[in-house]
Amino acid sequence: xxxxxxxxxxxxxxxxxxxxxxxxxxxxxxxxxxxxxxxxxxxxxxxxxxxxxxxxxxxxxxxxxxxxxxxxxxxxxxxxxxxxxxxxxxxxxxxxxxxxxxxxxxxxxxxxxxxxxxxxxxxxxxxxxxxxxxxxxxxxxxxxxxxxxxxxxxxxxxxxxxxxxxxxxxxxxxxxxxxxxxxxxxxxxxxxxxxxxxxxxxxxxxxxxxxxxxxxxxxxxxxxxxxxxxxxxxxxxxxxxxxxxxxxxxxxxxxxxxxxxxxxxxxxxxxxxxxxxxxxxxxxxxxxxxxxxxxxxxxxxxxxxxxxxxxxxxxxxxxxxxxxxxxxxxxxxxxxxxxxxxxxxxxxxxxxxxxxxxxxxxxxxxxxxxxxxxxxxxxxxxxxxxxxxxxxxxxxxxxxxxxxxxxxxxxxxxxxxxxxxxxxxxxxxxxxxxxxxxxxxxxxxxxxxxxxxxxxxxxxxxxxxxxxxxxxxxxxxxxxxxx
RNA sequence: GGCGGCGUACCCAAGUGGCUAAGGGAGAGGUCUGCAAAACCUUUAUGCAGCGGUUCAAAUCCGCUCGCCGCCUCCA
Numbered sequence: 001x002x003x004x005x006x007x008x009x010x011x012x013x014x015x016x017x018x019x020x021x022x023x024x025x026x027x028x029x030x031x032x033x034x035x036x037x038x039x040x041x042x043x044x045x046x047x048x049x050x051x052x053x054x055x056x057x058x059x060x061x062x063x064x065x066x067x068x069x070x071x072x073x074x075x076x077x078x079x080x081x082x083x084x085x086x087x088x089x090x091x092x093x094x095x096x097x098x099x100x101x102x103x104x105x106x107x108x109x110x111x112x113x114x115x116x117x118x119x120x121x122x123x124x125x126x127x128x129x130x131x132x133x134x135x136x137x138x139x140x141x142x143x144x145x146x147x148x149x150x151x152x153x154x155x156x157x158x159x160x161x162x163x164x165x166x167x168x169x170x171x172x173x174x175x176x177x178x179x180x181x182x183x184x185x186x187x188x189x190x191x192x193x194x195x196x197x198x199x200x201x202x203x204x205x206x207x208x209x210x211x212x213x214x215x216x217x218x219x220x221x222x223x224x225x226x227x228x229x230x231x232x233x234x235x236x237x238x239x240x241x242x243x244x245x246x247x248x249x250x251x252x253x254x255x256x257x258x259x260x261x262x263x264x265x266x267x268x269x270x271x272x273x274x275x276x277x278x279x280x281x282x283x284x285x286x287x288x289x290x291x292x293x294x295x296x297x298x299x300x301x302x303x304x305x306x307x308x309x310x311x312x313x314x315x316x317x318x319x320x321x322x323x324x325x326x327x328x329x330x331x332x333x334x335x336x337x338x339x340x341x342x343x344x345x346x347x348x349x350x351x352x353x354x355x356x357x358x359x360x361x362x363x364x365x366x367x368x369x370x371x372x373x374x375x376x377x378x379x380x381x382x383x384x385x386x387x388x389x390x391x392x393x394x395x396x397x398x399x400x401x402x403x404x405x406x407x408x409x410x411x412x413x414x415x416x417x418x419x420x421x422x423x424x425x426x427x428x429x430x431x432x433x434x435x436x437x438x439x440x441x442x443x444x445x446x447x448x449x450x451x452x453x454x455x456x457x458x459x460x461x462x463x464x465x466x467x468x469x470x471x472x473x474x475x476x477x478x479x480x481x482x483x
Numbered sequence: 484g485g486c487g488g489c490g491u492a493c494c495c496a497a498g499u500g501g502c503u504a505a506g507g508g509a510g511a512g513g514u515c516u517g518c519a520a521a522a523c524c525u526u527u528a529u530g531c532a533g534c535g536g537u538u539c540a541a542a543u544c545c546g547c548u549c550g551c552c553g554c555c556u557c558c559a
Contacts, residue, residue, distance in 0.1 A: 028559090224559065293506090299489080373505095377523085451517075
């Protein structure tokens with residue numbers, strides 16, 4: 001398979017450090033506030049990468065950290081009048097709630113910065129000993145000028161950056177780009193003992209300490225949002241490779257941003273939507289679908305319209321699933337080949353390979369979803385031909401299994417149609433119960449039997465106004481939630 | 484100022500040298516239906532921002548122009 005590597009700027013054949021085994025570290029979140037849809041994108045994208053790698057048969061180890069100590073957390077604690085660790089706990093819990101709803105699995109290890117203070121101190125000490133870092137006023141800085149490869153990930157050199165001059169000049173630093181490995185604590189701030197006095201880790205060092213501890217000094221994949229390329233990941237490379245003398249990461253992967261009116265969604269612009277806000281209006285599966293319907297490196301423009309389209313697409317899938325189930329529950333002894341039997345057979349023969357090909361090409365979930373929908377259309381077409389008998393059942397069953405397999409990789413389409421409609425009823429705030437709907441359908445059936453079309457249409461209209469659509473079929477009337 | 488990315492139909496979005504440019508939504512027409520809905524079929528880019536160039540062959544490579552965005556500061 002091929003993966004786009006930020007370090008080299010191109011797609012490369014993926015060859016793990018150790019055959020058959022893959023280690024991936026993704027930068028998680030700083031737990032000081034609600035997560036927004038951008039955080040969701042990153043989490044979902046890496047979740048799918050992991051699922052697909054496991055599906056391919058790799059022994060996969062996934063690490064995703066929580067940054068549970070930093071300035072923003074400390075500030076937040078002051079604002080809320082609670083302790084810094086209470087802030088961290090609150091937003092960690094909320095993170096899990098959001099991710100559970102989005103179908104994002106737990107990582108194999110979810111380390112916290114504050115649980116790795118001794119490892120961090122060990123690395124900082126090592127960097128000082130090797131001459132890559134220096135102490136000033138009980139803080140320790142990494143000296144970027146000492147690391148020749150500095151800038152190789154973000155494709156820039158030190159002179160350009162310094163000339164950019166948007167860096168705050170701290171007179172104590174030897175170079176404005178030098179960054180803190182260890183920060184001396186001010187009075188009243190949380191702190192840990194260290195050889196340089198009480199302090200806390202700088203932002204970047206935790207990822208070096210935790211990834212090396214859990215994945216080794218050289219590992220396969222390190223990822224995060226594209227905004228982490230500089231300075232965070234650039235600094236990680238510098239401190240890690242300076243410390244170990246070995247290449248740190250083989251493949252760097254970064255997801256693109258979510259935009260609003262073409263601008264990056266961010267806290268500072270205030271143009272963000274929290275995951276909770278969005279999940280109040282749209283089903284979580286639709287949100288996940290929305291995030292996967294564009295390639296992970298491209299920007300995605302956020303809008304309600306897009307989310308609604310995602311719901312429509314998922315609805316189409318479940319409508320087909322329902323049809324498949326009805327088809328399989330029919331007694332069909334008469335052997336009748338539909339007109340599209342051959343075409344379906346051929347599509348099924350290639351389906352899983354085409355899906356894999358898409359995913360093998362830098363996790364092209366958008367293409368993969370397109371392939372799934374080609375099959376959905378073919379299945380509907382095939383069933384429109386009213387085939388029956390053993391061969392037909394066999395084909396439909398096979399298709400059903402394949403769809404389940406691809407759905408599992410993406411962690412989409414895993415519910416029953418009923419669960420989908422119930423979820424939609426809740427999120428769209430339909431003020432009716434299933435029993436209400438079935439009762440109205442019963443009344444309408446009676447009206448239809450006496451050919452009272454006006455009454456039948458009135459009931460249908462009434463339900464439609466409440467967001468419920470009726471579909472008359474040969475064997476009765478079905479209902480669905482309007483999306 | 485430095486570095487990087489993007490511009491594919493009415494909208495969203497795959498496609499990075501070679502079969503008829505995926506898929507979804509929206510629109511139009513049709514099949515089906517009591518009428519609908521769903522589903523299916525047909526239809527909507529001789530063309531991929533524009534202009535040049537390389538090539539037997541380009542949306543795809545190169546150059547220039549226009550437009551948009553990102554990073555260079557915390558940020559998924």
